[in-house]
Amino acid sequence: MSRLDSFIARMQAQRDCLNFLKPAIDAIAGPLLEVGLGNGRTYDHLRELFPGRDIYVFERKVAAHPDCIPPDDRLFLGDADRTIEEAARRLGPTAALIHTDLGTGDHEANVAMGKWLGPALDRLAAPGGYVLANQSLAVSRWQRQPDPPGVPKDRYFLYRVR
16 A cells, blocks of 8 residues: 555544544533644544534644644643643543544654553543544553444544543
8 A cells, every 4th residue: 555545544534533433522521632733634624523612732833724723722832741741730631532643654653652642641531531543552441442434443543431
């Protein structure tokens, strides 16, 4: 599979998972978290899916399309390890949905990041909430959910927080 085909498959899986989760997230109070703004496409999709919901975004350095930049009071700017810690102090375990697609092309670096990322995000996850990630994250109170229809196995990882 070419890198372009892989990217398209990842984006389709991401969109399909978010759309699949909409009814469940609508029934849960709490903010939504987008960990990694990138160019803002997923943030824009979340705004469209969940109008009126508080969406907090984490990004090292904003380089998104101007229409896809969150308000300053909803943006945690800086390295994820520091900003997730700051958000945990500010928001606590209240997030109905945490979406993360942080990573690089380096598999070993992504695995190493996942070891601290899951436990760090767990401090923000509300009981009964959901975590959607582009990589496997091992957190004891997160239960892996079946892939939504049409999403290839292990393309995206969907968890329910106990």
